[in-house]
Amino acid sequence: EAGVTQFPSHSVIEKGQTVTLRCDPISGHDNLYWYRRVMGKEIKFLLHFVKESKQDESGMPNNRFLAERTGGTYSTLKVQPAELEDSGVYFCASSQDFGAPDYNEQFFGPGTRLTVL
Amino acid sequence: QKEVEQNSGPLSVPEGAIASLNCTYSDRGSQSFFWYRQYSGKSPELIMSIYSNGDKEDGRFTAQLNKASQYVSLLIRDSQPSDSATYLCAVRGGSYIPTFGRGTSLIVHP
Numbered sequence: 001e002a003g004v005t006q007f008p009s010h011s012v013i014e015k016g017q018t019v020t021l022r023c024d025p026i027s028g029h030d031n032l033y034w035y036r037r038v039m040g041k042e043i044k045f046l047l048h049f050v051k052e053s054k055q056d057e058s059g060m061p062n063n064r065f066l067a068e069r070t071g072g073t074y075s076t077l078k079v080q081p082a083e084l085e086d087s088g089v090y091f092c093a094s095s096q097d098f099g100a101p102d103y104n105e106q107f108f109g110p111g112t113r114l115t116v117l
Numbered sequence: 118q119k120e121v122e123q124n125s126g127p128l129s130v131p132e133g134a135i136a137s138l139n140c141t142y143s144d145r146g147s148q149s150f151f152w153y154r155q156y157s158g159k160s161p162e163l164i165m166s167i168y169s170n171g172d173k174e175d176g177r178f179t180a181q182l183n184k185a186s187q188y189v190s191l192l193i194r195d196s197q198p199s200d201s202a203t204y205l206c207a208v209r210g211g212s213y214i215p216t217f218g219r220g221t222s223l224i225v226h227p
Contacts, residue, residue, distance in 0.1 A: 004160070031213075042121070043161070043205065043217040056214060091160065098213070104149060106215075108160040 002026070004109035006092050012115045018080040021112045025074070025094030031055075032075050033095075033106060034067060038088040046090075049075060061086075082116045089113050119144040121208050123218035130225055136193040138221050140206030143187070150182055150189045151215060153205040161205055165191060196225040 005024045013019050025032045034046040046065070047057040051072035060067070064083070069075040079086050093106040120143040130136045138152075149168055153161035167173045167180040167189065179192040189208070193200055203222050207215035 033214075040219075042219045045214045045216075048214060056212070059214075104151075104166055105163050108153075108162070110158075110160045 004092055004094050004107050006090075006109040006112050008112060009110065010113045010115075012117065013082055014117050015084055016081045018078065019082055019114060021077045021079075021090050021092075021114070023075045023077070023092030023109060025092070026107055028096070029094035029107075030072070030097045031095040031106075032069060033093045034075070034077055035091040035093065036088050037091065037111075038085075043091065046077075079114075082114075084116050087114055087116045119147075119208070119210070119216045121206055121216050121218035123204075123206050123221045125219055125221060127222040127224050130196050130223070132196060132198060132225055132227050134196050134225075136196045136200065136223055136225065138191040138193070138204050138206075138223065140189045140191075140208075140218055141187055142189070142206075142208040142216075144208065144210050144216075145184075145187065146210045147184075147187075147208045148211065149209040149215075150180070151207040151209070152178075152180060152189075152191045153207060155203045155205060155220065157202075193223075196223075198225050198227055201225050 007022045032049040037043045045059040048055045049069045066078045089111040091111045092109045152165040155161045165180040177194045181190045203220040205220045206218040209215040
């Protein structure tokens with residue numbers, strides 16, 4: 001079974017540019033989460049999708065961040081325009097439906113390392 | 118603000134010893150507790166979850182939870198060099214969103 005995949009693995013952009021990160025969750029996982037880890041800090045929650053709906057986006061830093069999950073499959077996270085403080089590792093995770101026995105387990109992707117110069 | 122505290126380490130133990138990793142949390146309403154292992158440059162991997170006070174054992178790993186003291190720990194018996202990684206503590210309350218600690222770096226030396 002394929003795990004959570006993320007693309008790209010690394011991205012280096014200049015301040016003011018736009019970057020789009022992609023996450024493909026495990027097939028059949030309704031729940032998809034985006035997290036970010038800034039260097040030296042803890043992993044912080046950004047938002048949560050249940051299928052194609054945004055369940056909780058309380059962690060999104062500001063309106064420069066836009067997440068979508070059209071069709072309830074893969075998700076994209078767009079940063080426009082990027083700022084220096086957006087640098088970090090962006091993780092995606094997925095989990096089963098809340099009715100499933102293992103719904104507590106979130107499977108993480110390898111992350112996208114974003115560097116804004 | 119919910120906080121999860123971990124000693125950043127590194128915690129260095131010899132091969133075969135018991136490694137003890139600790140985590141405290143601020144939210145008394147927390148219900149679910151998780152330990153993730155993260156190798157450098159890799160994704161966090163869930164290794165233990167615990168929901169009630171006491172000990173939970175899985176192979177060489179034991180998670181211990183004390184809700185009164187707001188403390189959760191992970192013991193790794195017979196530590197191996199392959200256990201060298203960063204261990205992340207995550208705590209979840211009524212929502213489905215965990216709060217993570219910064220992680221403790223563990224080094225198991227031969």
